[in-house]
Amino acid sequence: MDAFLSVIQYIVDLGPSVMLPLIIFIIGLSLRQGVGKSLHAGLTIGVGFVGLGLVVGLLTSALGPAAQAMAENFNLGLTVVDVGWPGSAPMAWASPMGLIAIPIAILVNVVMLLIRATRVVNVDIWNIWHMAFTGAIVQVATGSFWWGIVGVAVHAAVAYKLGDMFGQVTDNFFGLEGVSIPHGTSAYMGVLASPIDDLFEKIPGVRKINLTTEKLEQRLGTFGEPLLIGTILGVVIGLLGGYSVGASVQLGVQMGAVMILMPLVVKLIMQGLLPIAEAARSILQKRFKGSEYKIGLDPALLLGHPQVISASLIFVPLTIVIAALIPGNRVLPFGDLATIGFFVAIAVGVHKGNIFRTLFSGTAIMVMTIWIANQMVSLQTELAKNTGLLQNATEVSSLDQSGSPITYLLAKGAAGELSIGWFVILGLWGAGFVYTFIKYRRQTLYVESLEAADA
Numbered sequence: 001m002d003a004f005l006s007v008i009q010y011i012v013d014l015g016p017s018v019m020l021p022l023i024i025f026i027i028g029l030s031l032r033q034g035v036g037k038s039l040h041a042g043l044t045i046g047v048g049f050v051g052l053g054l055v056v057g058l059l060t061s062a063l064g065p066a067a068q069a070m071a072e073n074f075n076l077g078l079t080v081v082d083v084g085w086p087g088s089a090p091m092a093w094a095s096p097m098g099l100i101a102i103p104i105a106i107l108v109n110v111v112m113l114l115i116r117a118t119r120v121v122n123v124d125i126w127n128i129w130h131m132a133f134t135g136a137i138v139q140v141a142t143g144s145f146w147w148g149i150v151g152v153a154v155h156a157a158v159a160y161k162l163g164d165m166f167g168q169v170t171d172n173f174f175g176l177e178g179v180s181i182p183h184g185t186s187a188y189m190g191v192l193a194s195p196i197d198d199l200f201e202k203i204p205g206v207r208k209i210n211l212t213t214e215k216l217e218q219r220l221g222t223f224g225e226p227l228l229i230g231t232i233l234g235v236v237i238g239l240l241g242g243y244s245v246g247a248s249v250q251l252g253v254q255m256g257a258v259m260i261l262m263p264l265v266v267k268l269i270m271q272g273l274l275p276i277a278e279a280a281r282s283i284l285q286k287r288f289k290g291s292e293y294k295i296g297l298d299p300a301l302l303l304g305h306p307q308v309i310s311a312s313l314i315f316v317p318l319t320i321v322i323a324a325l326i327p328g329n330r331v332l333p334f335g336d337l338a339t340i341g342f343f344v345a346i347a348v349g350v351h352k353g354n355i356f357r358t359l360f361s362g363t364a365i366m367v368m369t370i371w372i373a374n375q376m377v378s379l380q381t382e383l384a385k386n387t388g389l390l391q392n393a394t395e396v397s398s399l400d401q402s403g404s405p406i407t408y409l410l411a412k413g414a415a416g417e418l419s420i421g422w423f424v425i426l427g428l429w430g431a432g433f434v435y436t437f438i439k440y441r442r443q444t445l446y447v448e449s450l451e452a453a454d455a
Helices: 002-013 016-030 035-073 084-094 101-114 126-142 145-165 167-173 184-188 190-201 213-224 226-240 245-287 299-304 306-325 341-350 355-375 377-386 405-414 420-454
Strands: 080-082 120-122 294-296
Touching: 016 035, 016 245, 035 226, 035 245, 035 306, 084 126, 084 377, 101 120, 101 126, 101 145, 120 145, 126 145, 126 377, 126 405, 145 167, 145 184, 145 190, 145 294, 145 405, 145 420, 167 341, 167 420, 184 190, 184 299, 184 341, 190 341, 190 355, 190 420, 226 245, 226 306, 245 299, 299 306, 299 341, 306 341, 306 355, 341 355, 355 377, 355 405, 355 420, 405 420
Parallel strands: 120 294
Antiparallel strands: none
């Protein structure tokens, strides 16, 4: 058993650019796609993730320091560092929940598929770190290994259900037909966008406001293109961070490059994935007739959309402002600022690319995320100490995953710390989840009724 876990740990440590191609290659062979086709699909996805890593690395290395300079420039007095997902994921894998989370999450997925509680076939093993993190924090909060296991299992079940609920968003808006995005902040914070979107639909006049990069391009010509939008926003962020004009322009060009390059590498990943995904769906649908299965993948695929990138750049300074305005908050957004698109990506899709509406739902998402992250400082700091990953700081937190309502509700609930804030988050996030689920069910039943009528 120890040898098996050591092999898994070795593969996990290689990162998603190696782990996912290996998984896709094995899946391809099991689907009788042949060694050549399976290897080509896996390597294509691997190359895509290498490219994605380079672009995200450019985004992080260029935008991260600018965001930190902006926070320091305005002297906000926020003392707890947001280590971001790059700091939180190693804590999850290094915790007692790290490796055991993988078989638990897979088992939950299999059981849910067998009882038809989900249509998501998750192959994104790397992002199981979100579930492992929840389990690790629950274990820290309760002192119970078994409560930690419960945390992993509940988070996994909720994630796969979220993948179902946003299936039409990934299909129709992002064009990722047959793909599901069940993981991370994109999924679990997307439930706040559905009721907000429907609320806007009921407000005369306001419901007609539709601001997208395509609309800007139509009205502004060249200045409305994603390249120019990214460049202009990058320059503005640089100037707000106190950069010189020259350095701000350099940042602007880099952000313009991200706007152009990100969709290209995402397209490469999809080229490798789609043949295997189609083969898997075909076999599953023959075995379980009447079900449209989806392959669960990394939310990084959503970052390639121009509207998501635009919203991400807008929310970099806005998130810092929100952090400064929340009473009692001590968390300085930093580690996750450069990839803030993860937080609002599904919301962008729910709003069909309408940046105007995304400003409202994204603000609600970031307010809840930062408030929760502030409540979780002591727990993540203890986890960081337990795993030996507390570096150059006395206290740490993260927007992703310490800012997760799932992690917060499970950890505080299992520990019996039921404050007014806990009930407020339960009410707000729970209502959003239920609302989104009912909406999804109605849409699914409507589509099924149309298909039945055609048959």
